Amino acid sequence: MPEALGLCAVAMAFDLASRGGRIAAAALGTLALVVVVLGAVATGVGVPSALLRFVAAVAAAGAVGALVVRAFFDTTAAGRSAAPVSVAGGRWSAWVWAGAAASLVLLDVVGGPRTAAPGLVVAVLAVVVALGCWWATRWRQFVGLLLVALAGLAPPVVAGRVVSGLDLDIATNALLLHVIAASMWLGVRLTAHGTATQRYRRFSVACWAVLMSSGAAAALVLVPLAWPFGTALGWLVVVDLATVAVLGVIALRRSRFRAGALVSGVETGVLVVLVAAVTGLLGGPPARFASDSVEASIGYRLPGAPDLLSVLGTVRPDLLLGSAAILAAALYVVGVRRLRRAGRAWSPARTASWVAGCAGVLLATSSGVAAYAPAVFSAHMVAHMTLNMVAPLALVLGAPVTLALRVLVPARVGEPAGPHEWLLALIDAPVVRLLAHPALAAAAFGGSYYLLYLTGLFEAVIEEHWSRTALNVVILVIGYQFCWVVAGVDPAPRRLPHLGRLGVVFAVMPFHVIFAVLLITRSEAVAGGYYRMLGLPWSVDLIADQQLAGVLSLVLGELMLITTQIVLLVQWYRYDQLAGFRSDPGDDDALAYRDMLSTLRRSRGG
Secondary structure: OHHHHHHHHHHHOOOOOOHHHHHHHHHHHHHHHHHHHHHHHHHOOOHHHHHHHHHHHHHHHHHHHHHHHHHHOOOOOOOOOOOOHHHHHHHHHHHHHHHHHHHHHHHHHHHOOOOOHHHHHHHHHHHHHHHHHHHOOOHHHHHHHHHHHHHHOHHHHHOOHHHOOOOHHHHHHHHHHHHHHHHHHHHHHHHOOOOOOHHHHHHHHHHHHHHHHHHHHHHHHHOOOOOHHHOHHHHHHHHHHHHHHHHHHHHHOHHHOOOHHHHHHHHHHHHHHHHHHHHHHHHOOOOOOOOOHHHHHHOOOOOOOOOHHHHHOOOOOOOOHHHHHHHHHHHHHHHHHHHHHOOOOOOHHHHHHHHHHHHHHHHHHHOHHHHHOOOOHHHHHHHHHHHHHHHHHHHHHOOHHHHHHHHOOOOOOOOOOOHHHHHHHHHOOHHHHHHOOHHHHHHHHHHHHHHHHOOOHHHHHHOOHHHHHHHHHHHHHHHHHHHHHHHOOOOOOOOOOHHHHHHHHHHHHHHHHHHHHHHHHOOOOOOHHHHHHHOOOOOOOHHHHHHHHHHHHHHHHHHHHHHHHHHHHHHHHHHHHOOOOOOOOOOHHHHHHHHHHHHHHHHHHO
């Protein structure tokens, strides 16, 4: 049965458009099976289990690719109804994915003590994607299903044996980016037939850039550079990097190739070999093992007790959030330059605010504060306050949506919907209107502290790298939601008057003060079991550190809430002073406001 599923997976990789493409894809597909089998034998993973994982990976790529094509390559305008013809292959791929994941759960339960939870999560998410592909007809629904499918790619990575050693944070993030980029590229290649378009060329180059950077980062922490051929893991990394190099030649020089069908077959086959190598990597043992409980839990050794010099001198890059912050700042600056080249002004204060917000995210996720955050509660609280209050306020004052709508060019009739249409569809989405509700924003912002720290939730979350990363994302989203609702420059689907927004901020302040006081006066350490388990080589008074965290929360939180009130008062004053705001043709803020209103009307009317 596993062998048959493996052959079916290879058959999915054939380019049926030409004989040359079929031959190339078949040869490389056979090579992929060889890589899977040899990798399974060398790393100690059973061959049936390895083949099932390979089938699951290819099927997952098919489901993801079908959704990517439907959402971002289809000529149907974003947000309008359409028959879900293009996701039929994705539906069947998702069923194969679910079946392979369920079979892996059975093998794990029968064959040893390995937990079946990751496989169960994958199987459930795959079934959700398969069922969703059956009834989805609108663009936003396909985007939601794509997010579910991408979430299904994560459990095999975070539960893989290879990311349980040293530098587990970098290895996990690098392999997660690697798996997502490989799956999206292979899936689109299997699903889309018009791969000669400019959009596909840009897509493939972007995927290759992610594969190259994440593959290099994973190689640096997984295998020794001096002699990578000494272990099976090293050979798999070499195969992975070699396939990425070949894909780079294809992606960067695609327009120079004449034998399009043959090149497409080679591209498909090489992508399948890449997926086979990554699947083997995830099942392999860690290259280096932790020497103490601190390294085993957080994945790296801290330089010493936290002080100003050690915090400032430590850098621990977060390949997910840190890279996202740098990319967001770069894209914003590019957008501002494009706007100015078009002869339209943009406030330097907004640019500075956005860049400062991105710098705050980078500080909270990739600096010494982030390095100490998993081991020292007060450092974690500084990161939390930065992600939840400091960075979001600066980000929303940058007006990113307004800038994007002024820079992005609408797609022409007959062309696939582009970023301009995607953004409009998201702005008018029901979930965005729900998130813009002031009561929900205030409840999530004020209640999240109590739910996280005054229950056992924080101790459960802080123990694993992937859950710590997910927590950072949630904290940032909640903070951005609140700041966007009360002080955001971008118009929202529902907006309270300035007095009402001031009232929301005043209503939240006592809840934050009470939380900080409870943290300072609490006699039991938050997540005390976890911090004692770490066994840090320096002495830490957990209660004293918790009191410091409470003071930091009180001071930083109240300062930022007061700053938010000042921002609101300034906005209110400007709103009252600019009597001709809605009619002045030369006012940049008025122009941005009218652009937003007109685009919202067009999206709702369409």
